[in-house]
Amino acid sequence: MTNGAFGPQEIHDLENRVLDKASWDDVKALRGINEGPPVYFTPSQKSVVDGLMRRLGDDPLAQRARAAYGRAMDAGQVRTR
Secondary structure (H helix, E strand, O other): OOOOOOOHHHHHHHHHHHHHHOOHHHHHHHOOOOOOOOEEEOHHHHHHHHHHHHOOOOOHHHHHHHHHHHHHHHOOOEEEO
């Protein structure tokens, strides 16, 4: 979903943010997601990802991550099954 727009350190920082914000139930819900494209989510997985994206923060990195997620959704690279 990053489409090469983020460097390794930025991806690591985003992963840490997500892990800091995720509950154990979030982590359990996200099991089974495979790399794509496209990436397929169940409705509950999409709900968890949407919530985590909202909780990334408001700094430029978080804004870029949300924009990249939106572009991936618009381009059909993320799909709900």
